[in-house]
Amino acid sequence: MPSLAPEPRAMASPSRLARAPRPRPTPASSSVAAALLASASALPARRFLQLHAHLLRTGLLALSPSAPAFLSLAAASLPSHRALAVLDHHLTAPPSLPSTFKCNSILRALSDPADALRFLRRMRALGRRGNAFTLAILLTPRCGPAHARQLHANAVAEGHLRDALLATSLMRCYANGGDGDGARKLFDEMPVRDAVAWNVLIASCVRNRRTKDTLKLFEEMRAREGEVQPDDVTCILLLQACTTLGALDFGERVWAYAEERGYGGELKVRNSLIAMYSRCGCVEKAYCVFRKTPQKSVVSWSTMISGLAANGFGEDAISSFEEMIRSDVAPDEQTFTGVLSACSHSGLVDEGFRFFDMMCCEYRLKPNVRHYGCIVDLMGRAGLLDEAYELVTKEMRVAPDATIWRTLLGACRIHGHVDLGECVISHLIELKAQQAGDYVLLLNTYAAVGDWNKVAEVRKLMKEKGIQTTPGCTTVEHNGEVHEFIADDDAHPRKVEIYDKLNEINRHLRIAGYVPNVSSELHDLDSEGKESALTYHSEKLAIAFALLVTPQHRPIRLAKNLRVCVDCHNFTKVFSGIYKRLVIVRDRTRFHHFEGGKCSCNDYW
DNA sequence: ATAGGGTTAG
Incomplete structure (x- = not known):
């Protein structure tokens, strides 16, 4: 690292900076600075300010390769009001008005959409109108349908809608906001549809669980082979659809296709395949793909562990976890979700608690509601119902959600614990999250102890409230x-x-x-x-x-x-x-x- | 040089 002597006054007075002599940087030092900036995603604020001062002093900031990266770093490292001050300075100060590209880099780095909008206004006030990509960036954060419609109108007014990037960003916003038809309309209006446009449309179907449409779109896409080619992402999305659908045959066809196209070695495709096989009950095949994957990431391991767990191979899930640790891959929150669910499915109570402690103490991971869900399930299945209730109401560091209560209700059904079952239902009602299935679980609990009067009472209640049960x-x-x-x-x-x-x-x-x-x-x-x-x-x-x-x-x-x-x-x-x-x-x-x-x-x- | 993507309790 070059020496980054602090120069606090430099920040305090931008006008002084503008007058400061700028030594001409050599090309070598500018590429070092660019590399340095590109490698850091965020810095502690103090360290960032040191770097800022250094770059100003040496004049490196004026060079175009490092400036966008620097501005992104500013947005990532500083609290937003300070970042905006820095960005402001570079927008208004010499050497020149930043290019549209520079402005786009800054916009991309601003995580708060409100800041992004403020920045855009400033940009326009200074005479930079921005291009289609500028609008696309504003669509990137999870923006609601109203916001999307507004930017859609802008795009139409400025004639940017022909831009594929902008159109697909808009499609994604509509799709995420549940407006699949809006997305579809944009797609149909696109003059040229690239693979990304198709993928966004497919992703929208997958997300909204419209699996039949997903498969149909794939067929349509393949029928236009001259125009557009499905890519690796398409394969991942389709495998995902097969996973939710449990469509093993179709999943295997997608896999064969991916191999044929040369995506078979890609880690993300292989991970999706492992998930697909696991979620279709072919855990042996999943394991086989997993074994043949050379550079396993934490995702590969976690997928395999959850797959084994969901299929009831608890011990194998745990030995995989131990193997993962031995091969020096650090487990993350998802890994522990899989491990804990393995313990609950296989009745390994002590191991479950041990792994929970390991997660908190050794790996310093904060337990989330899913982890607690596994522990509640673990205790509930083992018959430790009152203890599980204590955990949920007193010890958990996160607010219990409906699923936690439902898990506990499932345990009441297994053990015929009527009193607790009634108490849990009242919690669900309090959360306004009670579903037909919950009343059925309560009913099952009464049925398990032979209390047919209570069963009749619940049925009557359900009828009065007009609760429709899902037919099996x-x-x-x-x-x-x-x-x-x-x-x-x-x-x-x-x-x-x-x-x-x-x-x-x-x-x-x-x-x-x-x-x-x-x-x-x-x-x-x-x-x-x-x-x-x-x-x-x-x-x-x-x-x-x-x-x-x-x-x-x-x-x-x-x-x-x-x-x-x-x-x-x-x-x-x-x-x-x-x-x-x-x-x-x-x-x-x-x-x-x-x-x-x-x-x-x-x-x- | 910018988008879209992989794992996640019950």
Whole structure:
């Protein structure tokens, strides 16, 4: 580092500075300064002021390669009012009015949109109108739809809308504000649509979970091969869509495409692929890709660890974490989220607490609401319900959100803890966050202890309040087609075969000792009625269908929109043993791997 | 020389 002697008076009097003699810098020293500036993202304010003084003294600041970087650094290092003072000085003082490019660099570095707008006004007052990129920068921070519309109007007035960069920035703002149609309209009006424009549109669909549109757009894009080519980002976005959709086949097609185009080695693409495989229940394949990835980043490790955790491989997740530490990759908050969820899913209570302490003490990471969520889940599953409640109400350093309460409610359901369940519901109501699923959990809690009066009471309450429950739905992917089942479904073209198969399965399972768990049925029917209502839950229909169409050696893969109910869990467990089939069920939160009469998760009985 | 992107509890 060059010596940066402080020169406090230099800052105090800009006019004096303007008169100060400027030695001519050599090209070598100017490139050193540029490199120095480019390498630092932010400095402590005092250190920045020293650097400022030095650059002024040596005249290096007047050279164009270092000036934009310097101004960005100013914005990043100083409190905004001081940064603006520095920027002001360079805007008004000689040697010259900064170029539009310089102004854009400053704008980019201002994190507060209000500062950016003030700066823009000053810029215009000094006669710099800015270009399309200037407007695009203003769209970069998360600006709301109103702001976007305003800048949209400016762009139209100044004739910048033909600029692809500006148009795509606008599209992104509309899409993020939930206005997918607005984004689409801009896209359709673009004279030339580059890959980024397509990607922004695809990202908008992925974000709004319009997965079918996502896949359609990819097809459309590929049909215009002469005009535009999908790039690595396109592949990442598509893999993301497959992850939320659980669309394994399509995901593998995207992967093959990425390899064909030469993106297969890119770390970010590989990380998305690891996530896709994990979230589709193919954790072995995810692990295989992970192993073959040479330069694993903290994201690769975290993705793999959460993937193993979600699939019930808690011990493997923990040994991966230990391996990560040994290979000198520093874990971050997300890594610990994965590790803690591994502990909660596998019932590793002591380890969970140990990792939580490790995170706070050894790695100095501040626990966030997700970390606490895992700990609450961990304690709740282990039956430490009152302790978990204490943690949430007294010890947590962050405000509990609805999910924390819902986690605790799930634990009340597992352990039939009625009193706490009622208390938790009142917290959810207080947060105005109660959902139909929460009342169902409470209802399940009453059902677990056989309090049918209370069950009826909750049902009545739900009816009065007009709370609609989501119907349970199970899907099976077969030959690239998604088959959907709901309870007592008679819509499927092969319904007769399916019901016959299910009756046959039921007979076999009963011989093997499966007893329907009537507490899973919510309706207050007599015992026999309950049993028959249970028989045709969507999951069982889906299993019967899958048994008809999947070859013996392949796993049966189901996806559920709700949690697996206790009876279906038990049913599937016994089924996997009798029929010697691996069944992988993805529910709202994770995967259940059923094999040989057992399940990978430990909280159903 | 500037945009768009990867992991994240239940």
